[in-house]
Amino acid sequence: MEGLPALLHGFEVALTAYHVGLMVVGVLIGILVGVLPGLGAPNGVALLMPLTFFMPPVSAIILLSSMYWGALLGGSTTSILFNIPGEPSSVATTFDGHPMARQGRAAEALSLAFLSSGFGALVGVVTITMVADDIATFALRFSPAEYFAVYLLAFCAFIGMGGTDALKTAVSLLIGLSLATIGMDTVSGEMRLTFGQDELVRGISFLVAVIGLFGIGELLATADETEKVEGITARVRLAAVLATLAQMPRYTVALVRSAAIGIWMGLTPGGPTAASFMSYGVARRFSRNAGNFGRGEPEGVVSPETSDHAAGVSALLPMLALGVPGSATAAVMLGGLMIWGLQPGPTLFQDRPDFVWGLIASMYVANLVAVVLVLSTVPIFASVMRVPFGLLAPLIMTICLTGAWMVSNNGFDVLLAIGFGVLGYLMKKLDYPIAPLVLAMVLGDKAEDAFRQSMLMSQGDLLVFWSNPLVGTITTVALLLLAWPPLSRMLRGGAPAVRRTAQ
Amino acid sequence: MALAAAGFGGLVAAGALRHDVGWGTTGPGAGYFPLRIGMLLVAVALLLALRQLSAGAAGRFAEPGVLYRVGSMLLPTALFGAAIAPLGAYVPMVIYLLWMARGQARASWPVALLMAFGTPAAFFLLFEAWLTVPLAKGPLEEALGIY
Numbered sequence: 001m002e003g004l005p006a007l008l009h010g011f012e013v014a015l016t017a018y019h020v021g022l023m024v025v026g027v028l029i030g031i032l033v034g035v036l037p038g039l040g041a042p043n044g045v046a047l048l049m050p051l052t053f054f055m056p057p058v059s060a061i062i063l064l065s066s067m068y069w070g071a072l073l074g075g076s077t078t079s080i081l082f083n084i085p086g087e088p089s090s091v092a093t094t095f096d097g098h099p100m101a102r103q104g105r106a107a108e109a110l111s112l113a114f115l116s117s118g119f120g121a122l123v124g125v126v127t128i129t130m131v132a133d134d135i136a137t138f139a140l141r142f143s144p145a146e147y148f149a150v151y152l153l154a155f156c157a158f159i160g161m162g163g164t165d166a167l168k169t170a171v172s173l174l175i176g177l178s179l180a181t182i183g184m185d186t187v188s189g190e191m192r193l194t195f196g197q198d199e200l201v202r203g204i205s206f207l208v209a210v211i212g213l214f215g216i217g218e219l220l221a222t223a224d225e226t227e228k229v230e231g232i233t234a235r236v237r238l239a240a241v242l243a244t245l246a247q248m249p250r251y252t253v254a255l256v257r258s259a260a261i262g263i264w265m266g267l268t269p270g271g272p273t274a275a276s277f278m279s280y281g282v283a284r285r286f287s288r289n290a291g292n293f294g295r296g297e298p299e300g301v302v303s304p305e306t307s308d309h310a311a312g313v314s315a316l317l318p319m320l321a322l323g324v325p326g327s328a329t330a331a332v333m334l335g336g337l338m339i340w341g342l343q344p345g346p347t348l349f350q351d352r353p354d355f356v357w358g359l360i361a362s363m364y365v366a367n368l369v370a371v372v373l374v375l376s377t378v379p380i381f382a383s384v385m386r387v388p389f390g391l392l393a394p395l396i397m398t399i400c401l402t403g404a405w406m407v408s409n410n411g412f413d414v415l416l417a418i419g420f421g422v423l424g425y426l427m428k429k430l431d432y433p434i435a436p437l438v439l440a441m442v443l444g445d446k447a448e449d450a451f452r453q454s455m456l457m458s459q460g461d462l463l464v465f466w467s468n469p470l471v472g473t474i475t476t477v478a479l480l481l482l483a484w485p486p487l488s489r490m491l492r493g494g495a496p497a498v499r500r501t502a503q
Numbered sequence: 504m505a506l507a508a509a510g511f512g513g514l515v516a517a518g519a520l521r522h523d524v525g526w527g528t529t530g531p532g533a534g535y536f537p538l539r540i541g542m543l544l545v546a547v548a549l550l551l552a553l554r555q556l557s558a559g560a561a562g563r564f565a566e567p568g569v570l571y572r573v574g575s576m577l578l579p580t581a582l583f584g585a586a587i588a589p590l591g592a593y594v595p596m597v598i599y600l601l602w603m604a605r606g607q608a609r610a611s612w613p614v615a616l617l618m619a620f621g622t623p624a625a626f627f628l629l630f631e632a633w634l635t636v637p638l639a640k641g642p643l644e645e646a647l648g649i650y
Contacts, residue, residue, distance in 0.1 A: 167551045168551065171547055174543055174547060177540045216580070390609075391603075391618065395622060398599070398622060402592060405592065410588075412588075414587050414588070415581075421577075
């Protein structure tokens with residue numbers, strides 16, 4: 001545990017009045033963003049990004065990450081009270097959280113959700129604290145070939161384990177990679193894929209894409225559905241929270257299991273959404289009250305919430321140590337890191353320990369702040385949902401377009417964001433996942449550079465990706481993950497046949 | 504959708520062909536990576552299109568009412584977005600919010616007016632006065648001398 005002194009130094013950075021103030025602001029904006037339809041964590045972070053260009057990087061990342069924690073909690077609030085997931089990762093919370101609220105146990109459901117979120121986040125941060133240095137030291141041995149293999153692993157993991165249609169995920173990923181190549185080539189300085197358009201020389205900003213895909217696209221999709229919102233009012237009293245807290249030990253197994261799933265999915269690029277669904281599924285299979293799932297079973301709230309937060313928190317570690325984000329929001333933050341002039345990767349731990357450990361320490365404090373704040377402000381934020389969507393939508397739209405303008409004070413970006421909005425709407429409608437596209441846009445350039453450098457080192461021999469045990473293992477695992485969907489189908493198809501012969 | 508993606512992949516590949524797609528003096532040329540990505544995209548998208556074709560799922564994309572609802576939000580927004588660069592952020596914002604609140608959501612006049620003028624005012628205070636991030640300015644702002 002050489003991390004301990006570093007962590008203590010991190011607390012010195014994180015616990016200044018300015019930074020704690022930023023956490024409170026970040027968490028409050030985050031909860032609002034999580035509650036509002038059409039504003040989620042990824043594009044909330046993207047919208048706030050231009051405002052952080054003038055801050056020191058530590059303060060900026062503390063603000064943005066605090067907002068992320070707030071958004072995760074805000075998403076659960078609407079899931080439980082309104083049956084509307086504010087975030088994709090809180091969809092699984094609606095299955096049992098909303099039935100609980102309808103049975104008049106809203107306060108209990110909310111407290112359960114927030115407390116298990118807090119637990120998941122805590123386990124996530126502790127894990128990060130313990131393994132961060134080791135992973136960074138390990139990653140120092142990486143050459144371009146290893147880096148490309150890791151990127152490949154991230155892409156393949158999405159396709160193989162994302163839980164959505166593998167072909168559609170691949171299409172989304174490849175579109176993202178193509179978009180990333182637009183603009184000036186980093187090696188030769190040639191203009192690529194601009195087709196003579198001056199506007200495209202700078203490339204397409206991933207911030208604009210995120211604002212369009214997640215923000216505008218989401219609003220259009222909501223306009224498409226327009227369900228009647230039937231909310232349940234809830235006021236969370238301290239007594240209810242304490243009573244729930246006393247109940248928590250009952251769910252120890254679910255908590256620990258879900259935290260483990262969440263951390264695993266966060267470290268590998270499965271992301272919080274996949275983590276919460278998987279955890280819910282596992283909980284339903286192994287619970288003694290399996291029959292009660294979907295009808296207001298507390299374990300069905302505890303499990304996805306714990307995983308969701310454990311994954312959200314641990315997703316930041318691969319982003320810092322390897323430069324490979326574990327979730328869409330982490331991908332946006334990674335892009336921010338590069339804009340602030342920081343080079344994500346193992347060297348970040350050596351060059352900017354104040355940044356890394358300041359962030360890690362802030363995660364302890366900010367998650368605590370977030371749970372306390374969300375418990376005390378639920379009624380206020382829930383009332384936001386009573387504003388008719390017809391009024392809320394244009395307001396959020398205005399925020400999105402203004403945000404797109406602020407990325408680089410450019411009118412073309414605004415139109416681009418609207419274009420991405422239409423694309424996002426179509427993708428949502430036709431069940432194409434959006435997160436891979438964003439991940440690919442952020443990582444595309446780096447993956448291409450790593451690939452070209454390795455090719456240069458090996459004089460064009462693709463076997464460089466199997467040239468030593470380390471890179472060979474990563475590449476092989478990546479290709480195995482890519483082949484996972486058809487493989488698992490074959491295994492599953494083969495299983496009954498085996499059983500029959502056994503009989 | 505799958506066909507459109509294939510088309511986009513083809514475009515990427517075609518664009519990449521304008522560059523050195525093979526082995527240059529500095530390693531793989533500028534077009535090397537995009538060409539392969541483009542071709543992969545075409546392949547995967549065609550596979551997807553084939554699968555959908557064989558499944559024969561030619562269901563309707565959306566009901567007309569839905570398209571109308573989405574369009575009635577998208578069109579004004581697109582106009583608003585297009586107007587920001589030439590007219591500045593504030594004037595189109597007021598018109599857009601007024602139209603959406605009064606014309607679409609059928610809010611009462613006081614609510615609509617409050618929203619249409621309150622939002623730009625809040626934006627001005629938040630971004631320009633407090634955070635000193637300039638928003639887009641147009642002829643009206645210039646005429647009034649707010650800069």
